[in-house]
Amino acid sequence: MPSNVLVVDDDREIRKLITIYLENEGIRSVGAETASEAITLLERESFDLVILDIMMPEMNGIEACMRIREERNMPIIMVSAKSADMDKIQGLASGADDYVTKPFHPLELMARVKSQLRRYTKYNDQNRSDTPVIELDGLKINTATRQVMARGREVRLTPKEFDILSLLAKNKGTVMSIRKIYESVWKEDFFKSDSTVMVHITKIREKIELDPKQPIYIKTIWGVGYKI
Structure with missing residues (x-):
């Protein structure tokens, strides 16, 4: 069963670009234009990973990440034009697992996505009973x-x-x-x-x-x- 990724960014072209690369990797994706829309989608559907932009209208990515972390533990990769160390620290402190700075190379983002999905799938295998x-x-x-x-x-x-x-x-x-x-x-x-x-x-x-x-x-x- 293919992984399901939620792509949250108010830039339609960026959502489209990420979606194309995800689909080329055999990964299903759903797009959301706002953080509020993303929260609603997470309540309706199961996702294995979230790609989350920080700078968005209304609710920003930091706030959205904290909301998601209240109930869910799937990997979250933040993307942002902010590259300062403190911005990265704030993103990770809010619960993100990785932080990618814009402009990013799509293949680098895909490598990070696949790495996160591998770990998430491996360690969330409920059928593993041999680990103490x-x-x-x-x-x-x-x-x-x-x-x-x-x-x-x-x-x-x-x-x-x-x-x-x-x-x-x-x-x-x-x-x-x-x-x-x-x-x-x-x-x-x-x-x-x-x-x-x-x-x-x-x-x-x-x-x-x-x-x-x-x-x-x-x-x-x-x-x-x-x-x-």
Whole structure:
């Protein structure tokens, strides 16, 4: 069954271009001109990934991403003409899994789409029963169903947040460098100035820790990286 992607952009020509490339890859797509229209479509139909423009009238992409993340964990790729580090950080902090700057090469976007879909499909296979549940003093991580329970309550993580948490949990006690985490989760070369991992760690702590400023699960090893 082909993957289903929601393309949200108020520029009709960009939606059309992305749709053409998705269809060439055998991926079904549905377009939305506004964030409000996208929210409505998500309530009616199941999607495997969302390509979301930031600069849109009425509700912008940041607000839309936060709304989507309240109930859904499919990958979200943000596209924006804003290329500053703080804009990227804001996009990732709102729950996006990737950030692509306009103008972008369509083939690069397709590579990122396929990478996200591969991970999402692989780790959301409900039939996988051979993967153990990792339990860490009140934190339960089910890598088969991608569910996380913290002190008895379910925690909703984005796909990237889950991948980072499960990576650290599987390597409990081992300090993982930022480079190692990034290259293991994103499957891309790490750039020294990239703050992507830090942003995601912050969001994970906000969701699983009683006090994110004094974490008991994910510890920062200054100058090295992170560990559980």
